[in-house]
Amino acid sequence: MVEEQTVTRHALRLLLEAAGHEVVAEADNGVEALQLVRQLQPALMIIGLNLPRLSGLELLQRLQARGDAVKVLVFTAQRSEYFAARCLEAGAHGFVSKHEDMAELTRALDAVLHGHGYFPSHVLGTTHATQGDAHVLALKALSARELAVLQGVCKGLSNVAIGAQLALSDKTVSTYKIRLKQKLQATSQLELIDIARRHGLVENHGELSAESNDEDGDTQRLLRKMIEALPYAVSVRDNDARLLTCNAAYLAQRNVTLDAIQGRRVDETGELRDEDPQLVQAWLLQQIRAGVAFSRDIVMTVAGQPHVLRHWGQPYHDRAGKQLGMILGNMDITDRDEQLRLLRQDAEQMRSDLHERDELLAYVTAELDGPMRRLVAQVPSADSERMLSLLQHLQQTSELNSGRYHRVAAPVDMRELLGMVVDQVRGSCVGIDLDIQGARHPQVWVDTQAVKQVIASMLGRAMPGPIAVRLIANGRGQGLVEVQCEVTADVRVAQAPEGFELVLARKLVNQMAGELSIHSHNGITTQTVKLMLTQA
Template sequence: MSRVMIVEPLPLMRQAIAQVMQRLGHEVVAEVENGQEALVHARSDGPELVVLELAIEGLGGLDLIRRLKLRDPALQLLVYTGQSSSHFARLCVQAGADGFVNKHDEPLELERGLQAVVHGRQYFPRESRRAPTPVGGKELDTLSARELTVLELISEGRSNQAIAEQLSISYKTVSTYKTRLQEKLQVDSRLALATIAQRNGIGSSGVATLAESESKAEHLQDPTQQALMRAMLEASPNPMFVRDREGRLLLCNQPFLAWHHASVERVLGGRLTDAFWFTAEEGQRYQARYDELLEKGQAFTNQLDIEFLGEPHFMRFWIEPWRDAEGNVQGMVGSFEDLTDRQILLGQLRDAHEHAQARYREVTGFAHVVHDDLLEPLQRLQTSLAAVEVPLPGQHALRTITQRLAQLQRLLNLDQQRPPLVPAQLDITRWLEARLATFSAQLSKGFVAPTLEIKEVTARQLWIDGERLGALFDCLLEHLSEAAPMAPLRINLATRLQLNGAVSLNLAITLCRPLEHRRGIALQLCRNLTQSMDGSFRVVHENGETAFLIGLESAAAL
């Protein structure tokens, strides 16, 4: 007989299956409750036959089948599950299982399935061997195994985080699966996904504990649907409720009770016209709107300012119909979220932004005044000194003032006029070599020419605004040469072609000594020029050097 491993999350069910195995003469070598433990014991205990439930934690059952078969193709796998045979039997065949028995079948089916698998035969429902014909039509026929698993967990009321933890995937991946499910099934909510799963026999909705009266929920006559509703409400962090066709409150969760400062006994069974948190006029208006949406079978969402218990609130809410197995509208499910604090914070941020903008305009206006006030006297001074032999220090000081005013004018124009980029094709290596050669030729005696190192250049032809990049490059080199004329400058260039066809350009200009004055018009102009090209400009001080790191992104040119 076979060495058997049982993979089943429920202890009582594991015990029952083990008794059947022992009665048939098999040896149970491992009993585990999740997919991760199953992989470990498959290696350590060497089972020859695995009996597993699909709805397990750690790994989906279908993923576990594939991994076990990949590790040991001779391993015999019998699926014993409560999941829908119409969908999952076919997927188990594709995953590599040897047999499939539904827990809702008569008990002898398990023994028949075991006998067949142990003797090397396959044991599957007949419909799984033919073309798939899912219950309720072909609406689930386009879903992958992992999508069906996520749909099943959604139908059980699991949150995205809970699903991520169970399947050992990221929260973002779960959101992607949920979005894909909504697109394929043409719905726009978790509840609608859960309803489709229930209609197709997928999911084993567990009943979550809610603080509401059991007797008030008697209108939800279908136990499976009732469990589904409870699980959905319990999983929601926001207030959530279920109302019947007359608007009576059937179910609600704890956040709903906490928001209304009410007990279960006080709110369940009441219509919107009975709600103490509305005025009589509001209750009638909301009840009429509810009846209208119910009659049309329409979902509704909105954001609005309301007054609740004498206090103003900004709320976002949604409501949509829930239907029975035949598709008839039985009532509405809804939820709401208080966005008041967020709205207040947004208002404060807007006020702060407007204040900062006003302050910035004030500073910019003052800079214009300073520029205009200094420009005319400077021009008169230059005219007066044209016929006089000015000593070299004076010439240098005059040239520096003129250069700073020109930089200030360009900085103000860049900020106020926001000139558009004018990209053109550019060989960045040749362009940089030529630019550097021109700059070095203009250096005075005693100045150290910069050195250029080109490495990791995977793309040379760029589509970039060469004039603006040149202004940035010249401005920074001129500033560093003036600040430290005898200090060497080291320039490094690197480019990388990205998968989307863009090219990342990284230019590092390093002054081989600490820079004493790290602020000024020139550096601010360099920073603004970089930002105007949607790039980054950083200054790093380490190992006795000051490095200016410029990062840009451009399109590759042919």
């Protein structure tokens, strides 16, 4: 959005975001807008015409000359069909007057974003109606910079003020004035202004001395139109928190009329029937006097029922930068908050259930441990050994789930540790190949028992082989070593259901802040564990 007025930009942002658009940047002058387009490459840019440093028309011409792909919608207070035609010639994709209903802006946005132009026929229909008029032809021939100077003259600005706005010296502005008189065949500055007004280049509001007040009034009217188009409650208050205006959604939320609350503070209106109005007024004053944007969720009683309202505020200023007050709004997020509350309750209940389950598992495994060991000692068999191993895995899982598992790290050479685990399974598989050439920094601190258990689980799932095992260990600075162990085999491990041992292996790897992944392609499956360990 490129618009000189801060309050207009903010109101426009609210309107756009309420319609689901993302505003990526704002600018209050044409030069900054050019830089932002190059940096951000937005899909659409909304610009005004009366911009400092580089006018809207000049901005359009620069964008077109540069070949920027951004679509441009002109949103201006100018009603004149003359400007619509000039914008079209300069490369704009749409033109909407601020005097139109806000629905017109919504339609224009939709059209331009879908690749269509938006220049309403009633705006462009008369662009060639007076081609015989010498002044029309002369005005059409003006450059964008000459047109910007003419607009400044019509506003009653001095050469210095026009120069400051357009980044020109006052002498250059004087030269432009002479050119304008020559091109428009005007004998005086008053005649220049008269020609411009007769052809709709500026709004005719009467005396020049009233021009700035009329512009402020136009800004306030535009602000009221924009907030009225918003679907949630919005109000505008002065620095004493007195209400200047609000939209219909605000009136409906508070069940009041505008006449009853306009110009008054919340502690004077009776609109907060279920809240302490003095406290709310004090809070409003605190936010306004802080002079910064804010957003905060507050529980308030509305129509006798508690509601969660997301309150936000944005200060607005005059042309000189003086704060005039704050735009305030709130959105009822009660339904969303209730959903979050229920989700939190479910999460707490789940944690409680899991804790009870882990406690039961710990009790059962502790009770069975002694008898099972005695049974294995008395009647040794493969089945009893598997039962004892399963019981130990259950105990370990219980410790991991309940947070009772404690890692015991020790310095180790990962090449030796991996070789030890591989040697234990050599006799049980078709063939196994160990590659440790990539282990440039194998000396690390690690929970050796956990790592052996994880790798043994990976090898078990790769049986009967043949199996390829590769170890990579590289220093990453700051005393850290990235360790990666890959187990590859001609088996479809990725499609097999995860057994208890793999579930436990994942838990152990997570406990070491690592990652265990399985990928399969054309029947070849690779299991990979990655760990970031301290160098020994």
